[in-house]
Amino acid sequence: MLSIEFESARFLPYLPESSQANPGAYGFELALWLSQALMRAGIATSYPLGEDWGWFIEYLAGEAEFMIGCGSRADTGEGYTGKPIAWHIFIKQQLSLRQRLTGGAAPEVVATLSQAIQAALAAEGIVPIVEQAA
Structure with a gap:
């Protein structure tokens, strides 16, 4: 899994906390x-899909499926305060049982997605920290 923070x-929420x-x-x-x-x-x-922890988008490359998760690491207390939020994007390949058994991971696709995400963030003047998780 690749992590971008x-x-x-x-990207502040425009709807109220409620x-x-x-x-x-x-x-x-x-x-x-x-x-x-x-x-x-x-x-x-x-399109974005919701989860308890945040939101994600899906990407398909042939038979390979990837989840690109987008969430926040905000200590909001009583709701959004208007301060910058620590954002977290992750890229994770969703491996089928067959792919897990045959080593069907697609790290080149993760690298392509990571480069595209970093370029898009750079166009907004954002310099992220990128980490490869084991």
């Missing part, structure tokens, strides 16, 4: 923007 006020899926679980605006930015780079993803 940064702080920014660029309208969020879970308090402090932001990411819809980031996921929507990322889906559009990747499309401009020729990478078509799904």
Whole structure:
């Protein structure tokens, strides 16, 4: 799994805290923007889908399926405060049982997605920290 982290006020939620899926679980605006930015780079993803922890978009490359998660690491207390939020994007391949048994991972696709995401963030003046998790 590849992790991309940064702080920014660029993707702040525009709906009030009471309208969020879970308090402090932001990411819809980031996921929507990322889906559009990747499309401009020729990478078509799904629309954002919600989870308890945030939002994600899906990308298919042949038989390989990838989840690009977008969430926040905000200590919101009583709701969004207007300060920049620590954002977290991750790229994770969803391996089928057959792929797990045959070693069917596609690290080159993760690298391509990571480069496209970093380029889109750089165009917004955002310099992320990128880490490869074991």
